[in-house]
Structure formats: C-alpha cells, structure tokens
Amino acid sequence: MNLEKVAIDIRPRTPWEAIDIGFLLARRWYRRLWLIWMLTAVPGLLLFIAAGLILPGSGTKWALFLFWFCKPFYEPPVLMWVSKALFDEQSTTQEILTEIKKSLSFKWLLTMLLLRLSPFRSFSLPVVQLEKLDGKKKKQRLALLQDASEIAILLTVSGFFLEITLTFSLLMTLFLLIPDELRWVDFGTFVFLPDKWLLLLCYLTSCSIIAPLYICAGFMMYISRRVQLEAWDIEIGFKRIRQRLERKKNGATRALVAGFLLTSFTLAAVPGIGRADEPDPQAAKAAITKVLQQKDFDQKVTVYRWVPKKKETPETKSNWAEFWKQLFTYLEEISKNIAPLMARYGEFLLWCCAGGIMGFFLFKYSKLRQWLDWRFTGQRDSAAPEILFGLDLRPESLPERIDTACLQLLEEGHKREALSLLYRGTLSILVNRRHLAIRSSFTEDECCIEVRKNRPAKESGFFTDLTSMWVFLAFGHRDPDLEACRNLVNRWESLYGVPL
C-alpha cells in the first residue's frame, strides 16, 4: 500500500460521505468491476441451475434461491481489485482470481456463508478478505471499526430493494416492448413464466448493476474508518512536508523531520493493507499526557484581530411557514381530540371484522358439511323426511307386511294401489333405513340414479324396474301385466322381506 498514490483525497469522512465516494469509485471503474463480478457470478449461476435440475421441484426456483444465498462468493474478486486500484496497483483479473484461489479453504467458505447472514456484509467483507481475520480477532476488529453499523445495514437493505425494483423494472420494460397484438399474457403471468427463466435473467442483470456500487460503498466505509482511527491523513501530511523540504535540500531540517517521522510512524503503527497493530491504550494515554505536559504545549498567546460583524437583519417570517405551522398545530389538536374516538371506532371495526371472519368460516363449514353429506349420503344422520312427493313415508303409515298387502291388492285387481304401495314402501325404506338423500324435486329417473350410486346392483335394479312400471301405470295410464307385478312384489320380499 502506497498512501502517496491513493486515488482519493484522504481525510476523515462521515459514513455517508464514504458511501458517496465509494459510488464515485465504482463509477470510475464500473465496466471492469462489472465484468469481474459477472466472471464469478455467471459460472456460479450455471452451476446452481445444474444443481436445481437435480433437486426436487422447480430447478429455476432452486437456482434463484442458491444464487441469492451465495452472493458473498461473487464479491471478493471485485473487492480485491478495487482495494489494489485505490492505491494505484493495477492487477489483471487473472491475478485477482489466482489470489482468491489461494485463499480458498473450508474455513473461508464457511466465513463467506456466514457473511450472507450479516446485514452489514459490505463493511465486514474487507476485514475478512483483506485483513484475513477470523474468529475472536475478527470480532474484536469489527467491534473497533464499526461505529456506523446502522448505515451499513441501511446500505444492504437499500441494495436489496434496489435489486428487486430493478428486476421488476426490467421485466416491465420487456413486457411493454411486446406489441399489444402479440401480448399473450398479463404482467403477472409474464413475470412467472414457466420455469421463471426470465425472472432469473433479470435478477442476475440487476444484481450485476448494483453489486459494484455496493461493494465499493462498503469498502470505502471501511477505509474511511481506518483513516479516522489510524490518522492516514496526518501521515500523508507529514510525507508531503518531507517531500517539500527534501526539495529545498535542507539537510538539518531533513534529519529533524526524518527523525520525527520515524517516531510518529512507530507511534501511529501504520499498517500495510493488512491489519494495523493496536497500541496499548494505557501506555498511549500516558505518552500523550507526557507530551502535553511539555513546555511547547503549555504556551498561551492571546491574539487580537478584526472580525467582520454580521449584519443584523430582522427575522422575516414566511407566510407559508406560518401557515404550515398553524395547520400542523391544528391537526395535532384535532388528532388529540379524535384519537379516543378513532380508537373506539377501530375497536368496533375490529370486532366486526372478527365477526365477519367467524361468519365466513361458519358459512364455509356449512358448505363443507353439505358437500360431505352429498358425498357420504349413506352415512349421514340427518332426519329423513316424513312426506316426500306428497307420499307419506313414515313406517307407521305403512302396513306391517307390504308384500302381503300388495299381493292382496293385486288379487283384488287394484294394480295401481298395489304398485303405489310398493313404490311408497320402497321409498320409505330407502329414505329411513338406507338414509338416501332423496329430495322432493327429484324426478323418477333422478331417484333411480341416486339409488344406483348408493345401493348394490340388485337393489338398484329392482328399484329401476319398479319405477318403470310405476311410471308406465301412473303417467302412461296403462295397465301393467299382473304377472310382472307379482314378480316385483316377490323381488321386494327377497330384498326387504322383514316387517317394517
């Protein structure tokens, strides 16, 4: 590291200024940094796509997740290059990659994975990658350096949202570029096209755009903190004094300054790009106190000089400012008054919502019950109707031996009454004993279908034949064959031949 060749003006900066200068650096070498990042990220993505194909589920989804999760792995080459370029050390991409390859180890991989979980990754990365610290030392070093961790977190969060925004902006641009006549999908479907390959591509592009800015901003926050702690600006200042004096070729002064610089270098312990040695705080404090007690630091000189006096101007109040002030005061008062009222209404609304949700679930539950009833009609427990199609289906309304009663009616020549009784008796059994859900709107055929769905073939066959004969007699006004009627009664007896 050669501080004299540093590409930026070294001076203490706030974290915001550091981020700003980091962006400037990224812009200066953007093409190079982008290419380095892509050189690492693209092979990684291809690897993840291949891995995604092996894993269960959508390969692209896996690739997207793994690519996002392994983002810290694509950043070290960019950081290495920019850290060298800052001090005017131009390296080739190959050199950078060779250097990265050397640092590859299981511990390094683990550290990088842990960095994924760190919200201030951009700031921690230089400590890990450039100072090559780990474990407790890394923790101590980070604790010393991190004075604006919340800004580093903010940088990470901003980067994340910028990536998302950029991804969807790219997708929207592509979507809008499709002519209306050829636009076959809406935007939602377009984003999640089969296999999400377009989403993956746009995400890679947006990450590549943001990554150099993010890495440089984090790196410059790190550098800025070190400038503050290690007084790089003072060191550079002294070096410049030396150079100026060297030019004057004043040997005595040179010796004096050289001696002073030697002392100051020892005290400041300026490191290379590697980690700086930390001075013992107690010893340093004692040394500082001793220096301050020397005569040179105890001189007090009073100097008088003219100072321009500020012209006193009467404070003019802006009408707009006054208006806004009054408005906000008014609104504050209103809010104070209506807050309890709003709270009461809010509570009321919450209760209404809760009631609505409860009602919705009850409604859904009743629908579900209906569906279950329909599916498992044989098992349902609901009360059977007493009257269906105008027919009394109560068992007590029917004779004890339906078959005998029907046969007797047939012998007497009352075919209609006999078949009516048989039909009514069968319906009563199906509804009361077999628990079939026969509705009053069912026609004859619909009843047959219901029986066919829920009862054995023998029983449904009998019911179909009975219905046909009944319809023939009732709606066709025809006299059925007596023998066929007797046959039906016998079949009834074999199916349900027990007293009701």
Add this chain to the structure above:
Amino acid sequence: MTDKNTADTLSFVEGIRKTNALEQEILKSVVGQDQVVKEMVIGMLAAGHILIEGVPGLGKTLLARTMAKAAGSSFNRIQFTPDLMPSDITGHSLFDMKENIFKIRRGPVFCHFLLADEINRAPAKTQAALLEAMQEQQVTIEGKTLPLVRPFQVMATQNPIEQEGTYSLPQAQTDRFMFKIFIDYPGSADEEKIVHTVTRSSIGDGLDCGTVTTILEPAEVLGLQQLLTGMTVDAKIVEYVVKITRTTRSWNGIDFGAGPRGAINLLRAARGSALVNARDYVTPDDVKSIALPVLRHRIKLSADMEIEGYTADQVLTEVLDSVEAPRL
C-alpha cells in the same frame, strides 16, 4: 318443397323407429354434439324454432343441412348482415315486361328448414320480418298472403363472442323460439374424428352431406308432429309444467320469468322428448330434462345476479330443484 302437405298417419311404434333412425343418421355426420342433435330432433318433432348460440366453426350449418337432408326437406341459408332487407328474406314482386304483369319472386323463407346465420347482425326490421313468418307461418308480399310450406322450421344462430355491430334480439322476439341451444366445443376424441372424417378424400372446406341418407319425407315429419298431439299427458304433468314456469316469475334473482308461451313450449318439447325416449306418454323427467333449453332465453336475471356472474342455467337449475316433482 313438396306438394304433399298432409300428414301421414303413423303409429307410435313406427314414429319411434323413424325418430331414432333420424337421430342416428344425423349423428353420423355431426360428430360429438349428441345432446344438441337430440334437442334439434325434439325441436323438429315439436315444430318449434331453434336459436343456436355458439362460436363459429362448430358445425351449425352442417347440422341444419344434415337435418334437412335426413328429413327429406328443402334447406335454405341466409347470412344476416346489417344491410339485409326484409324482402331479401320473404321475397318481392317484379314487373314482367313481356306479360305486362307483376310477378312475385319468393324469398329463401319458402323452404322447410331455414338457417338464419348470425340473426343478430341484421337490424330489427329485418329480424321482425323473419319472426313474423315464424309466428304466422305465412308472408305477405305486395298485399298477397302466401302460406309457408310445412313443416317449416327456423334455426337461427348467434355468436356469443362478437357483440360489436349487432342488434340483440329483444325478449319478445327470443320468446318465439322454442329452444335456445348452446353448441359447445366437441371432446378431444370427437374432434379428432371430425378432422379425420372431413379431411378424408375431400377438397376444400365445403360441407359434405352426400353420405346422409334421407330417412323421412316432409309429410312424415308432419305425421310425427301430429303423433305428439295424441300423446298421453297426465294432468299432474301439466301442473308440474305450470308450476315450474310460475316459479320462474316469483324467484328471487329473476326479474322477468317465463310466460304462458314458455309453459306451452315446455310441454310441447316434453312430448318430443318422450317420443325420442321411445314413450307415448310424458313423464316429469321429460319436462325436467328439456326445461333448460326451453326456458333459458325466456327469463331475465336481476342485475345483481348478473353482476355476480350467475347464468340463466344456474338459476333455472335452482328453480327446478325447488319445484316438487309429481308422483300422483
């Protein structure tokens, strides 16, 4: 057209046999539309006009042409357009310079089966001319009333997807159609069969009805229609029909229900259904199975039901589920 306008007397057994043969013959040519063919045959038996709704290319013209040929009847097709005039349908008078008299040139309406393609593309005046012919079974040209040939059946089509530049049929006019039939896309296997059949040894996209055999004569069609009038219809069936139509009038969600014409057509259609199902008496199943095509264009859903996306069929199904079926 035939001179034989009197109905042949057919027995029910003969009628059932002829009806089944007609249906099977049409199904040979019109693949994958079994329900539509059944409803069309019922419509023909019940002497009702039919409104068919379906997207282009589903075989509406083929169906009409095949049915006409199988029924041994004459067939005409009119493509309704915004500039179609009533005289383009009914006909007009021409002055014969040689004989120095006005002669009447009969329009395409003088046939047994008339296909009015995209009826809603013509203005109300032209629609009215056809609908008058449907109702009165006659047309008047230059003051001279000419009866239409019998049987006379109109099959009008509507395209549900293109509504620009159309004149929707008013409720009063759609009511004159006995059926509104939805013709839908055929199933995959049926579609494969259609493609194979149509493209096999044929040039262009013309409709091939050459293989259709004539099953009936126009007089036999009239005989079948006559046969329906002698069917056994129990009073409970009439009561059931009326109960259904009356329920449509009081049903929550229907602004205007079906009128008495709806009930009449429902019973006529139920008779046709009974014959197609090889019966000479009507059952509640005949009524219920044919209720949707008879009633779906006779009801007007309330605005909120339409906003909620309910269709006439859904509401009618609820109506039918609420009406108790008769058991005597």
